[in-house]
Amino acid sequence: MNKILFGRYIPLDSFVHRMDPRSKLILSFLYVIVIFFANNWWIYLLMAVVAFVSILASKINFKLFVDGVMPLLWIIAFTMVIQILFGTGGQTYWHWGIFSITSVGILNAAYIFVRFTLIILISTLLTLSTSPIQISDALESLLMPLRKIHFPVYEVALMLSIALRFVPTLMDETETIMNAQRARGVDFGTGNIIQRLKKIIPILIPLFVSAFNRAEDLATAMEARGYRGGAGRTKYRLLKWETRDTLATLVYSLMAIGVFALRLL
Amino acid sequence: MAITFKEVTYTYSPGTPFEFQALKNISTKIEDNSVTAVIGHTGSGKSTFLQHLNALLKPTGGTVMIGNTTITSETSNKNLKPLRKKVGIVFQFPENQLFAETVEKDIAFGPENFGSTAEEASKIAKEMITLVGLPESVLSRSPFELSGGQMRRVAIAGVLAMHPEVLVLDEPTAGLDPGGRREIMQLFGDLQKKQKFTIVLVTHQMEDVANYADHVIVMEHGKIVKEGSPRAVFANVEWLHEKQLDVPASTEFAFEMQKRGFQFTRLPLTESELADDIADFFKKRGQTHE
Numbered sequence: 141m142n143k144i145l146f147g148r149y150i151p152l153d154s155f156v157h158r159m160d161p162r163s164k165l166i167l168s169f170l171y172v173i174v175i176f177f178a179n180n181w182w183i184y185l186l187m188a189v190v191a192f193v194s195i196l197a198s199k200i201n202f203k204l205f206v207d208g209v210m211p212l213l214w215i216i217a218f219t220m221v222i223q224i225l226f227g228t229g230g231q232t233y234w235h236w237g238i239f240s241i242t243s244v245g246i247l248n249a250a251y252i253f254v255r256f257t258l259i260i261l262i263s264t265l266l267t268l269s270t271s272p273i274q275i276s277d278a279l280e281s282l283l284m285p286l287r288k289i290h291f292p293v294y295e296v297a298l299m300l301s302i303a304l305r306f307v308p309t310l311m312d313e314t315e316t317i318m319n320a321q322r323a324r325g326v327d328f329g330t331g332n333i334i335q336r337l338k339k340i341i342p343i344l345i346p347l348f349v350s351a352f353n354r355a356e357d358l359a360t361a362m363e364a365r366g367y368r369g370g371a372g373r374t375k376y377r378l379l380k381w382e383t384r385d386t387l388a389t390l391v392y393s394l395m396a397i398g399v400f401a402l403r404l405l
Numbered sequence: 406m407a408i409t410f411k412e413v414t415y416t417y418s419p420g421t422p423f424e425f426q427a428l429k430n431i432s433t434k435i436e437d438n439s440v441t442a443v444i445g446h447t448g449s450g451k452s453t454f455l456q457h458l459n460a461l462l463k464p465t466g467g468t469v470m471i472g473n474t475t476i477t478s479e480t481s482n483k484n485l486k487p488l489r490k491k492v493g494i495v496f497q498f499p500e501n502q503l504f505a506e507t508v509e510k511d512i513a514f515g516p517e518n519f520g521s522t523a524e525e526a527s528k529i530a531k532e533m534i535t536l537v538g539l540p541e542s543v544l545s546r547s548p549f550e551l552s553g554g555q556m557r558r559v560a561i562a563g564v565l566a567m568h569p570e571v572l573v574l575d576e577p578t579a580g581l582d583p584g585g586r587r588e589i590m591q592l593f594g595d596l597q598k599k600q601k602f603t604i605v606l607v608t609h610q611m612e613d614v615a616n617y618a619d620h621v622i623v624m625e626h627g628k629i630v631k632e633g634s635p636r637a638v639f640a641n642v643e644w645l646h647e648k649q650l651d652v653p654a655s656t657e658f659a660f661e662m663q664k665r666g667f668q669f670t671r672l673p674l675t676e677s678e679l680a681d682d683i684a685d686f687f688k689k690r691g692q693t694h695e
Contacts, residue, residue, distance in 0.1 A: 325489055
């Protein structure tokens, strides 16, 4: 469980860490969208440079990003193999039944590799440099316009921040329950699929029960502290757009313009 | 069954930014048929230490000898089951691990995992429920209908049902009322005397340490900073205060009296010892005044 990097936050003091989470969220989305418009290596080069500069600005050890990509390598490899085997067009090197290896297929596979890697790098950068609570604040702020169509923004944001807050707590609890059941003779690593599924019951039931109890306690505690629903509340953590956000937006916009210019090549 | 620690170190998430060394060069021995108390500040590594006692965690350095089995970082996770039968752990707030439809099934869960038949296991469940002081009628109820204190007893019964040779207790009385606290500790004390097994107890209740323990291990920042008999450990009140640890109320009281000129041959650990010492003092003074 320690290997999973996704969703972890590394508190540091850097340019990226001090950015407004809203701008980070928007720019990450922008990056992911723009990358799908890439159709030649110059664009990938440009986008890779932007990604690496962003990572450098975050002061986070690059090895962590490599660790972030590693678990997903299988998915990337699988997609690449499909692309290579079923690609058509260009020069054909090998052909057998419905399978064929062509120059376009290989090129597409290479594109997919770069695309996946860059998307993972940028999203890892977002989660490593932004605390979950900041992300939920940013989402709340960005979803505000949806209130016009009666979307329950406050409630969703509240649920999101509570859920994020309890992820580590529930993980710890799962660990404790697993250890307790192990001490009572459950061997989680062995047996066939059905036996293994049965062994999950002694973890799942206590976890659900304690989640229910926790929800009840939390609701009572919130009411006791005067929570009456989202509307009309003030905010403790205020998001502030600063020069560095404008600067980052400028860089990413230039990148987007660059990408569309290079597409014409 | 004795458990020996030889230069044990343990590091969480090695090789990541979240790396944390919880145990640093721990060497100690837990004697057979003894009650060992582990005390220390929150985060001193007590719980990590506990999980080494039945190989839930394996040391990253050094060796742990559990009976005749040696556990090192290379020990595979297979074949640890017999070990877990011998060392039962009651975790903090053990009521959170109950899951079965009935109390009986929950208590029988442990024995069944270790190969008892259903009949044997339900027989054990009946024995255990009386042992922990609950009526047999509880057996057919759902564990989630019970009160907190009763749930705790059921969870403890579930661990005792495996007939462990070493019983590890991680703050067994946390969150209980004074009555329940006394009853539970009394239960473990009696059981230990009757059945002659080893108890390792983690607690913040210094009274329990004074009343039940033969041996005390004091931990701080992942190291053992002191160990010895309760009398030896509690003798140095100032040192314990420095470490932000308590001494039993009787010892504290005697310590304050000593500061005001009262003479003790040795600091008392329990109320009855304190009462005896004070009675002795007045007896002697009475004699000199005569």
